[in-house]
Amino acid sequence: MKLDLALLHAPSVYDFRKKDDVLFAYLANSDSVHVSGIFEMPPVGLLAIHQYLESKGKKVEFYNIASHMLRYSEFDVEKFLFELEADFIGIDLHWLAHTQGVLELAKICKSYHKDSKIFIGGISASQLHLDAITYPQIDYVVRGADTLEYVEMLLNAENDPDRLKQVPNLTWKYQGEVIANDLEYPNKPYSAVIDWGKIFGNGNENITPYNIVIPQYGCEYNCNWCGGSQYSNQKEFGLSKVVEKTPQMLQQELTTLINSDTKKHTVTMINYWHEHDGLLDAVDEAFRNDKIERIHISIRKLPEVERIMKLSWSKKIIIELSPDSEQMELCKMCGHAHYTMEEMEDFIDNVLEAVYSFEIYFMIGIPNQTRESIQKTMNYCVHLLDKYRGKRVMPYICPMLPFLDMNSVFFDHSKRFGYKVYHKTLKDYCNALLSMNWKNRLNYETNCLSRSDLVDITYEIIREFTKKKAEYQILPKGICDGIVKLIDETVALLEEIDLYENMTESYEKECKGNKVRSAIFEYNQRAFKSVKSQQRPMDFGFARSQWFDTDEAFKRFEDERRGENIC
Numbered sequence: 027m028k029l030d031l032a033l034l035h036a037p038s039v040y041d042f043r044k045k046d047d048v049l050f051a052y053l054a055n056s057d058s059v060h061v062s063g064i065f066e067m068p069p070v071g072l073l074a075i076h077q078y079l080e081s082k083g084k085k086v087e088f089y090n091i092a093s094h095m096l097r098y099s100e101f102d103v104e105k106f107l108f109e110l111e112a113d114f115i116g117i118d119l120h121w122l123a124h125t126q127g128v129l130e131l132a133k134i135c136k137s138y139h140k141d142s143k144i145f146i147g148g149i150s151a152s153q154l155h156l157d158a159i160t161y162p163q164i165d166y167v168v169r170g171a172d173t174l175e176y177v178e179m180l181l182n183a184e185n186d187p188d189r190l191k192q193v194p195n196l197t198w199k200y201q202g203e204v205i206a207n208d209l210e211y212p213n214k215p216y217s218a219v220i221d222w223g224k225i226f227g228n229g230n231e232n233i234t235p236y237n238i239v240i241p242q243y244g245c246e247y248n249c250n251w252c253g254g255s256q257y258s259n260q261k262e263f264g265l266s267k268v269v270e271k272t273p274q275m276l277q278q279e280l281t282t283l284i285n286s287d288t289k290k291h292t293v294t295m296i297n298y299w300h301e302h303d304g305l306l307d308a309v310d311e312a313f314r315n316d317k318i319e320r321i322h323i324s325i326r327k328l329p330e331v332e333r334i335m336k337l338s339w340s341k342k343i344i345i346e347l348s349p350d351s352e353q354m355e356l357c358k359m360c361g362h363a364h365y366t367m368e369e370m371e372d373f374i375d376n377v378l379e380a381v382y383s384f385e386i387y388f389m390i391g392i393p394n395q396t397r398e399s400i401q402k403t404m405n406y407c408v409h410l411l412d413k414y415r416g417k418r419v420m421p422y423i424c425p426m427l428p429f430l431d432m433n434s435v436f437f438d439h440s441k442r443f444g445y446k447v448y449h450k451t452l453k454d455y456c457n458a459l460l461s462m463n464w465k466n467r468l469n470y471e472t473n474c475l476s477r478s479d480l481v482d483i484t485y486e487i488i489r490e491f492t493k494k495k496a497e498y499q500i501l502p503k504g505i506c507d508g509i510v511k512l513i514d515e516t517v518a519l520l521e522e523i524d525l526y527e528n529m530t531e532s533y534e535k536e537c538k539g540n541k542v543r544s545a546i547f548e549y550n551q552r553a554f555k556s557v558k559s560q561q562r563p564m565d566f567g568f569a570r571s572q573w574f575d576t577d578e579a580f581k582r583f584e585d586e587r588r589g590e591n592i593c
């Protein structure tokens with residue numbers, strides 16, 4: 027059956043499984059999110075586009091190529107793409123970390139299916155649309171947020187130039203000319219309501235009961251390093267305020283989760299919906315249901331204690347705080363000195379009994395931040411371990427990776443804030459993602475720390491902090507020893523890579539290169555077997571099926587191929 031649209035999620039690097047010249051090093055991806063260096067988790071909006079278009083009668087499938095490659099070593103991507111039949115192929119380029127994978131997948135698709143139209147979308151695609159459209163494998167870029175209707179209009183336009191002109195937010199090319207249609211934002215609530223029953227249904231009890239619900243689009247805050255800030259949304263999409271789902275829409279989405287086949291869900295609800303009374307009231311009934319076991323929320327400003335009590339009356343609530351630094355001058359630099367550490371600790375003390383756990387994030391990569399100030403941050407984290415021993419208050423120190431967000435305040439005013447920015451175009455990002463040593467992948471360095479320093483200090487600090495976690499019995503000693511061993515092995519391999527890359531061309535360099543590549547390949551193969559992050563140093567079942575794995579879609583594809591062959 028030919029599809030109207032095949033949606034694909036690309037790995038960060040294609041074909042990562044064969045790579046012996048890119049080290050997918052521990053801590054080299056965004057360690058504040060539990061994904062592998064392949065970034066197999068797609069933006070949730072992809073599910074929304076899929077479900078919306080199906081409701082409009084379109085034949086659509088979503089294939090998560092990244093996670094399928096990661097989970098099934100025998101999966102033949104090129105055979106799959108060759109056999110795939112679709113009028114349109116849509117690939118998300120939401121995060122720059124996917125640049126190389128997206129452009130490569132698109133190239134392969136185009137080489138097999140000259141008549142299929144390929145489009146990309148997402149934040150990074152929107153930001154770099156004029157660059158992306160120059161690639162022969164990209165026919166269209168759908169810019170903006172909440173693009174369900176625009177994608178539908180694109181499909182309905184059937185590549186007719188007169189109708190393409192009418193599709194808001196579309197960048198396209200016609201007779202050698204690039205055309206960027208006007209940008210619009212739909213004048214309505216945030217429409218990406220997911221039916222989670224379609225993901226957690228069909229008796230699929232093996233799927234990890236963990237998912238993400240997005241109650242609002244945009245952000246009312248301005249963290250200077252963030253490409254999803256008010257500043258960035260205003261600049262990129264003309265979005266001056268947050269766009270929320272209505273309380274009914276949010277209720278409807280949570281109800282689909284409650285009516286699904288799995289139990290004991292952990293729901294991560296991103297952004298700051300709980301600051302809005304209507305949305306806070308809307309979740310009340312759903313959160314009382316036994317199907318939802320844990321709720322993970324982010325807090326930017328410390329809320330009143332009553333608000334937290336309201337959320338946590340019967341649930342295990344996980345609160346994520348991101349002060350970035352305990353040093354107020356660095357917090358101010360980041361644009362969000364909303365509370366002091368004393369105030370934060372008072373808040374934690376007040377709600378500790380009602381809260382299941384706290385995750386507190388500190389960052390490496392802030393301008394004016396030196397080795398000494400990072401060491402001070404670690405000392406403060408040790409203080410937290412000590413004070414809250416046995417009470418599920420867990421600080422994390424994460425490097426800002428892999429990139430400083432384009433369109434963030436820091437990126438746009440890099441010199442003023444003390445950053446040197448390295449990559450700007452899609453080609454730059456492709457090359458960066460193919461770096462053997464991840465220090466060359468970084469798109470920034472600060473006035474105090476070079477890219478090499480950022481890598482070195484990341485390993486030094488996490489190593490030391492891991493040992494402290496063992497000392498304070500936060501993690502079992504065996505796990506901490508395993509992490510320290512992995513860090514030591516990674517650092518040693520990065521040193522070998524540096525030695526090799528700094529050698530002059532010679533027979534010795536060739537021999538060294540063979541050794542290094544074979545060590546990288548072996549390291550990567552081990553790394554792909556499980557997802558490890560600071561939050562979940564063991565895989566804890568996340569390697570099972572997750573909300574973004576698309577085994578059923580691939581199975582339907584295989585069944586159909588088999589049926590065609592029998593006929």
Ligand code: SF4
Pocket residue numbers: 245246247248249252253254255256326
């Ligand atoms: S990091 Fe800051 S600016 Fe970005 S979404 Fe969170 S609160 Fe908003």
